[in-house]
Amino acid sequence: MSKTVLILGAGIGGLAAANLLRRSLPKGSRVVVADRERSVSFAASYLWVMSGERKEERLSPPLDRLQRKGIEVIEGEVEHIDPDKRKATIGGASISADYLIVALGADFIPETVPGLVEGGLTFATLAGAARLRAALATFTEGRVVVLTAAPLYKCPAAPYEAAMLIEAGFRRRGIRRQVTVELYAAEPGPMGVAGPAVSAAVRGMVETQGIGYFPDHQVTKVDPLGRSVEFTNGKRAGYDLLVYVPPIRAPQVVRESGLIDKSGWVQVDRNTLATRFPGVYGLGDVTSIPLSMGKPLPKAGVFARAQAEVVARNIARAVSGSGREAGFDGHGACFVEVGAGKAGYGAGNFYGEPLPAVNMRRPSWLWHAGKVLYEKYWFWRWP
Ligand SMILES: Cc1cc2nc3c(=O)[nH]c(=O)nc-3n(C[C@H](O)[C@H](O)[C@H](O)COP(=O)(O)OP(=O)(O)OC[C@H]3O[C@@H](n4cnc5c(N)ncnc54)[C@H](O)[C@@H]3O)c2cc1C
Numbered sequence: 380m381s382k383t384v385l386i387l388g389a390g391i392g393g394l395a396a397a398n399l400l401r402r403s404l405p406k407g408s409r410v411v412v413a414d415r416e417r418s419v420s421f422a423a424s425y426l427w428v429m430s431g432e433r434k435e436e437r438l439s440p441p442l443d444r445l446q447r448k449g450i451e452v453i454e455g456e457v458e459h460i461d462p463d464k465r466k467a468t469i470g471g472a473s474i475s476a477d478y479l480i481v482a483l484g485a486d487f488i489p490e491t492v493p494g495l496v497e498g499g500l501t502f503a504t505l506a507g508a509a510r511l512r513a514a515l516a517t518f519t520e521g522r523v524v525v526l527t528a529a530p531l532y533k534c535p536a537a538p539y540e541a542a543m544l545i546e547a548g549f550r551r552r553g554i555r556r557q558v559t560v561e562l563y564a565a566e567p568g569p570m571g572v573a574g575p576a577v578s579a580a581v582r583g584m585v586e587t588q589g590i591g592y593f594p595d596h597q598v599t600k601v602d603p604l605g606r607s608v609e610f611t612n613g614k615r616a617g618y619d620l621l622v623y624v625p626p627i628r629a630p631q632v633v634r635e636s637g638l639i640d641k642s643g644w645v646q647v648d649r650n651t652l653a654t655r656f657p658g659v660y661g662l663g664d665v666t667s668i669p670l671s672m673g674k675p676l677p678k679a680g681v682f683a684r685a686q687a688e689v690v691a692r693n694i695a696r697a698v699s700g701s702g703r704e705a706g707f708d709g710h711g712a713c714f715v716e717v718g719a720g721k722a723g724y725g726a727g728n729f730y731g732e733p734l735p736a737v738n739m740r741r742p743s744w745l746w747h748a749g750k751v752l753y754e755k756y757w758f759w760r761w762p
Contacts, residue, residue, distance in 0.1 A: 381407035382698050385476035387457050387467060389414035389442055391421070392663035392683030393482035394761045397450045399691035404698055411476070413453040413469045418442055419762045420505055423680060424754055426537065426716060428508035430544045431516070435509050440762040457483065460636040462656035478658045478694050481645060482687070483633055485533060485664040485678060489625035492528050498603030499526070499621035502541055503533065514620060515548060520557035521619030526608060528598050529626035530566040533664060533678045536725075538562065538624045539569050539581050540716040545622070546588045547718020561591040563608065563616060568594050570725070572674045573737040577725055580739040584717055627678070629665055642667040642675070649676075649730070650706040652690050660694075662686040672734050681711045682729075709735075714750035715742070722746040 384400050386393045389412045397412045404410065418439035427433040443452050455470025466475040487503060489495045500514055501507040525542040532538070542562045549555045562585060569581035585592050597611045601621065608616045628634075629644050638654055640646035644667030647653060652660045663683030668676040676682060685707060692705040709730025715723040724746040727737030740746060 381405065382477040383409040383411065384478045384480065384694060385467060385474060386412040386480045386482060387460065388482035388484055389419055390482060390484050390663065391680040392687045394419060395684045395687035396480050396482065396691050397445060398448065398761055399688055400694060401448055401450050403691065403695035408698065409451060411451040411453060411474065412445065413455060413457055414442060415456045416442065417454060421754065421757055425502050425505055425508040426540055426544055428505065429502040429511045429541065430548055431512055435505050438505060440758065444762060457632050460632055462636060462638055462654065462659045465658050480690055481633065481638060481661045481665055482663050483630045483665050485627040486630050487625040488628055489528065489623065491626055492598055492600065494601030494603050495528060495623055498601040499623040501623050501625055503625055511622060515545065518620055519554055522559040522561065522617065523620045523622065524608060524616055524618035525562045525622045526598060527564045527566060527624045532624045532627055535570040535572060535677045536713050536715045539585055541622060542585060542590050543588055543717045546590055561593065561616065563593045563596040565597045566594060572670065572677050572735065573725055574734045577737050577739045581715060584715065584723060584742060633665055651693060652686050652707060660690045662690055670729060670735065671732050676729055679711060679713065681713060714746050716747065716750065717742045720744050720747050722750055724749065
């Protein structure tokens with residue numbers, strides 16, 4: 380029977396869901412994906428834009444390329460979601476579907492910290508990473524402060540990788556002695572959701588590179604003129620260049636949809652990603668999945684992609700009436716770039732009880748090569 384699947388958001392999760400559904404649903408069925416952006420992008424490469432190893436133009440293939448695969452693309456703002464009716468308003472037009480997948484990610488809200496936008500630069504967006512690359516290229520001496528502006532942000536490894544890549548860049552340019560690199564984190568330790576051993580391993584990688592690490596420092600405001608950051612613990616840090624990871628929240632259209640719970644994110648079944656509305660799924664950063672260790676599942680593309688596969692398989696199963704139900708098992712992996720062509724590699728089961736069962740492999744060129752290969756695969760496979 381022909382059905383329509385509407386996917387809101389063509390990021391890492393939405394793209395994977397669209398591709399997998401197009402392959403598995405019968406020809407007459409419609410797979411429709413909506414996004415406000417004209418091009419897709421792969422945030423895991425932004426750190427290489429910052430470090431000068433990638434050009435931003437190469438990282439943004441056009442979204443409408445999906446049409447060649449038989450996936451319908453709507454370019455526009457998702458303005459309203461009605462999960463009861465499995466309906467959305469996109470760019471003023473209403474569209475309803477048999478299945479609705481909400482994959483709208485998380486919005487950056489740096490403006491909630493006074494002075495942060497005016498005083499700092501971020502690698503969290505493609506344009507931001509390019510601006511930061513330019514600022515780093517002309518930086519010759521002084522103090523660089525990397526700051527996580529809230530304990531919850533996209534990709535728990537990213538700020539640690541950023542600090543290490545920045546430090547390695549100064550070494551490469553022969554100016555390391557003239558520069559201090561410090562990382563002030565709102566969280567109590569690196570990648571705490573992966574367990575204490577992984578956290579200690581990443582902290583070790585950072586400190587081995589001579590980067591000052593200051594956990595439990597929640598920024599209250601930034602003084603762009605005086606070039607200083609103030610924290611809730613009364614401390615203050617001066618800087619010459621401030622690099623920040625912005626706080627996040629669910630997009631407004633999602634917060635107004637009735638899909639979120641008290642966490643502020645879309646509530647889903649942790650195995651099937653089903654919401655409480657029949658035929659409506661949430662996946663990726665827009666969801667919050669509580670873990671027994673007390674923190675939510677990290678917001679990372681590796682999970683968005685794996686969850687997309689589960690949702691796509693279960694929708695295909697519901698349409699065809701055959702096959703086994705798929706479930707998301709909490710497994711994930713992540714490369715941790717340390718600079719000089721090396722990366723660590725953490726992998727394991729984040730649904731582990733009582734703690735996630737995640738191991739961190741020591742930095743080597745092999746894991747860096749793994750990340751480069753994965754990037755190539757991603758651009759070949761999904762957009
Ligand atoms: C610098 C950086 C490095 C990272 N590195 C890694 C990494 O190495 N490994 C990893 O696993 N993860 C990494 N991540 C995290 C990863 O990018 C995200 O977790 C992932 O993109 C989440 O996928 P998603 O599909 O849920 O959301 P997204 O990929 O963010 O997609 C959401 C989409 O929804 C669209 N959208 C939002 N609101 C609207 C609206 N109202 N109307 C229309 N469209 C809308 C957006 O334009 C976007 O295309 C990194 C993130 C950053 C910022």
